[in-house]
Amino acid sequence: MVMQATLRQNFLHFLFGLVLLFIPIVFFLNHENQTALAEAETHITVTAASLNVRTLPSIEGKIIQVVHRGDIFKVTDTQAGWDRIELISAETGWVKSDAVQPTLGETYTVIQSKVNGLNVHRSADLQSTIISHLSPGHDYKVMNQSGQLIEVQSPDGPGWVASQWVTQQLKQMDSAQKKASVTAAALTIRELPESSSQALGYLHKDDLVRIQSEQAGWAKIMTSTNIIGWISKSYLSFSANDKAKKNQSNGTTTSSTPTKSSNQTVQLAAPPSNKNVLKGKTIVLDPGHGGKDDGTTSVSGTPEKTLTLETAELVAQKLSLAGAHVVLTRTNDTYISLDKRVSISEAQNADAFISLHYNASPIPFVKGISSYYYTKNKDQELASDILDGVLSSTGLSSRGTRFDDLHVLRENTQPCTLIELGFVSNKSEDQAVETNRFRIEVADGVYNGLVTYFSSK
The missing domain is CATH 2.30.30.40 (SH3 Domains)
Known part of the structure; x- marks a missing residue:
């Protein structure tokens, strides 16, 4: 009995060893097959003015769609002078091989909106923040897809749209x-x-x-x-x-x-060449908060410190293009004390110090932009001009220019102001201010405000 049990146990060990050997072989073969299929994937471009797509590789097949010259499709099979293609609807159909040609180079997918003002959402959730809108007649490159939602490159950065409101098309990467x-x-x-x-x-x-x-x-x-x-x-x-x-x-x-x-490239329009009053001016931009100091948090969950830094970077680019010498009190998510911010302004002998912030209130309908000064003779004009410029470019409502006993203003010997760029506690205003378009508008507004300010000096 002991010998039989030992033989049975050895046999089971042998079988188990074979299984362990077989699994990686199957995985390897499957992986090689998938790799070969991926490498063999091809696309075709329609050369005929119009071309019938049929259910069968024969003129007897039912016509399910008509495609046109320049349309690009993925080929899934070839048979006796016919190519089976994958349509945008995920259906497949057959076209005559002599009415198409191989697509050379890479391809990519674009969408066009079927409706005016199609909402673009921050994440793959139609309840998430709306960051942009799409218009019909324009191509938007597809980045990703999740179920019935498509991630596209919108004018305000990557975002998600509902697939039911768009048409998709493959395009050939330029040679x-x-x-x-x-x-x-x-x-x-x-x-x-x-x-x-x-x-x-x-x-x-x-x-x-x-x-x-x-x-x-x-x-x-x-x-x-x-x-x-x-x-x-x-x-x-x-x-x-x-x-x-x-x-x-x-x-x-x-x-x-x-x-x-916001994880995307945002680039600004160059300032007019005839407005060179900023050339040689030293502007210190102070992105509020940072590091351990988050500031407030928007209704969509974005910390103020992130918004202020992203805004300051775009304002800095705009002013630099106008010839200004721009210094940021922080260039990453770092905690900078209020005293340090003031000392940077004074060490740079700033012609203007602008502290950028976003506002919040326990009352959800409060909205608008406001700017602040401490020393009336030194700072009020700068605060007023910056506010007027930003209001004009963004179209948000004004809460005025006000006195406030703020450290970065009170202790600062250079011309200075602090601006609150809207209420992120207000849902509708937050949807506007958390877009790259808004930050571009702020950059334009700060630029115009500084032009006004220095033109009077």
Whole structure:
């Protein structure tokens, strides 16, 4: 009995060993198969003016859709002169192989809104904060998808939309011949090919872009940060590929330098060249709170310290482009004492010190922007001009310019002000101020306020 039990036990150990050996082999083979399939994945571009998509690889198949020249689709099978393609609806159908051609290079997916003002949400939850809106007729690049929600690159950064309100389309990544570099020191990206159209962002000299189309002196481009919009073609150099190759041969790379804001690139329109009153002025920007000091918290859960730093970075970029010497009291999530903030202002002999904050109240409907001063003769004009500039650019309501006994103002010997940029305790106002568009507007407003202030000196 003991010998039989020992033999049985040895046999079971042998079987268990075979199983352990078999599992990684199956996993390896499966992984190799998936890799091969991924590598074999291809896309086709429709070359016919219109092309029927059928249920079967035969003209006897029922027509389920008509596609058009330039449309791009993923190929899932090929059979006797027919290609099975995957439609945007996730259905599959068959098209004639002689009416399509292989799509060279990478592809990406864009959406277009079916409705005006489609809500873009901060997270993959339709109850989350609305950060932007989409308009029909414009391409927005798809970043991710979760069920019936799609993450897109909106004008105000990455956000989520309901798939039922959009149409999707595959597009081919532009070839190397369609790259270009920016020749202007500052170049505005616009929503439409016209100078009066809304600014979506801004490019620097030598930034590389991909050209998607051209129209009457304008180029529709995609930036390295996935912003799609229109720029003036006259400020582009189409020798970007040669430049990139030269940089690679020198061991360097050419890329844009993004300005951090809510995990996305936010770029500002350049100030008018005729307004040079800020040139050489030293402006100290003080992003309120930081480190262990969160400040208040918005209704959507964002700490004030995050909002103030993101805002200060954009204001700094705008003022720097105007020729100002800009100093930030903090450039990351660090605690800086009030005394230290004042000492930075005085050590820099600041021409203007601006402390940036966001407001909160236990009364949820309180709203508006306010600015503060301590010394009337030294500070009130600066506080008033900055407030007027920001009110004009953002369109929010005014709570006025007021006296307040605040440390960074009271102890500061330089011209100074503190501005509260709206109430994050007010749900509707928080939805506005937590967008990159609002921060761009604040940057414009601070710039205009400083131009007014220094123009009178």
